[in-house]
Amino acid sequence: MSSQVNPPAVILTGDRTTGPLHLGHYAGSLRNRVALQHRHQQYLLLADTQALTDNAGDPGKVARNVMEVALDYLAAGIDPDLSTICVQSALPALAELTMIYLNFVTLARLERNPTVRDEIRSRGFDRDIPAGFLCYPAAQAADITAFKATLVPVGDDQAPMIEQTNEIVRRINRQIGHDLLPEARALIPDVGRLPGVDGKAKMSKSQGNAIALSSSDAAIEDAVRRMYTDPDHLRVSDPGRVEGNVVFTYLDAFDDERAAVADLKAHYRRGGLGDQTVKRRLETVLKSLVGPIRERRAALARDPDFVRDVLRSGTARAQVLTEATKAELHAALGLFEL
Missing domain, CATH: 1.10.240.10 (Tyrosyl-Transfer RNA Synthetase)
Incomplete structure (x- = not known):
């Protein structure tokens, strides 16, 4: 771990549900999460909605991998009694916050985000970019702030996303006149980005250069x-x-x-x-x-009902928290209420 952290901290992190996790995920963030859950309040988000941003043509793949990523979390040492595992698509407050946040960031700023720019290049989108993909930083800001997270364990390639989250937080807090939303700090391990076995790019399922956590x-x-x-x-x-x-x-x-x-x-x-x-x-x-x-x-795979129960209970807890944050922001912005 790159640095010591002092409690209290609220942690939010997660993974897109596009396939089982690999050693790059483990080195980049998952190992930190297993350690941090014993000292901090931690939320892990199964980001199935964000996975649709470049998998809209195969939503079944995204849905199937919700359970796969959950299995990897639990098998790697995430304890559902210590960490809350929740499903993004079952938290409607996140989508509403994303829509609000898109009004506090410009198109030019989204396009300048180095992480987004690199991902656009690697996927060959050119200018044919799904709007949801380009708006990914605002969605991630919604995820982080909905839980009022102050610490986000990520790989070094995700640091620009945390920076942009904090820019949005500062603009909103200036707008409402007080610090409703906290800024978050990225927790980056010493290893940073783990290369693929071919040495040519970061480890990635799509590039076939990954070692899965379930590998024989x-x-x-x-x-x-x-x-x-x-x-x-x-x-x-x-x-x-x-x-x-x-x-x-x-x-x-x-x-x-x-x-x-x-x-x-x-x-x-x-x-x-x-x-x-x-x-x-x-x-x-x-x-x-x-x-x-x-x-x-x-x-764990032989007991899918247990895994589903973990997701249901974790998502229910997350719903209460994210809806409360949304309500606070609505009131602070003075949005119309029926």
Whole structure:
């Protein structure tokens, strides 16, 4: 974790329900969430409405993956007695707040958001951008502020979204004359953005370079075997580069034996250490991490009624809170009441 946080804090974070979670999610945010739930009030949002922004042609995919992401949360260590897991589409206050917030941000500012700009480029939208996708920062601001969150565990690529949320918060608070909505702080882990196994982009389900939290041992072995190392490290005796070497990036992220990893790096740099030796260590580390998660997930999947009950109770608690925030904002803005 990049820094210590002092209670009290209200945490809001979540994931788009487009598929099972992978190690990039775990390193970027999920690991932090598991730790933080013991010290803070935490809400986890299954963002199915936002997942429609670029999956409107396949809403069934979005719906199916609500349960898949919930299973990953629980299997990774999220405790429903400590964290509230809720479904975005069942919280109508979020959509209403999004509509209000869109009046406090300009089109030009939305287009300048680096995260949105990068995602538009990676999806090849050009100017054929779904309006809902472009408005994603306002929707995320609604999510965060509806829970009055002050801390948001995210990967480093999401930091501009938190910045834009706070811009919207400041404009609204100036409009109403007092600080109704709190600003939020991004909590970014030291690892930041985890690259895909190909080393060419961040880990992504859509790019086929991800290791799922439910991966089998064989799938982990295959992924590590394909990992990008140092193309100039042709012989074991050759000195190798650690920087940009995906295998070492993953060891930094997931191997708790820091001194041993430092020794491996030094050996690799001076030569005499083969890629396969380093990859075998990484295979062992990832199997030890993913194996227990995979087993818990399989057990939970055999009891879908339990998972649905977790989502129903969590969403019911979230409805009370988000509706209260919406009512406060309506009153503060002086909106018409029947």
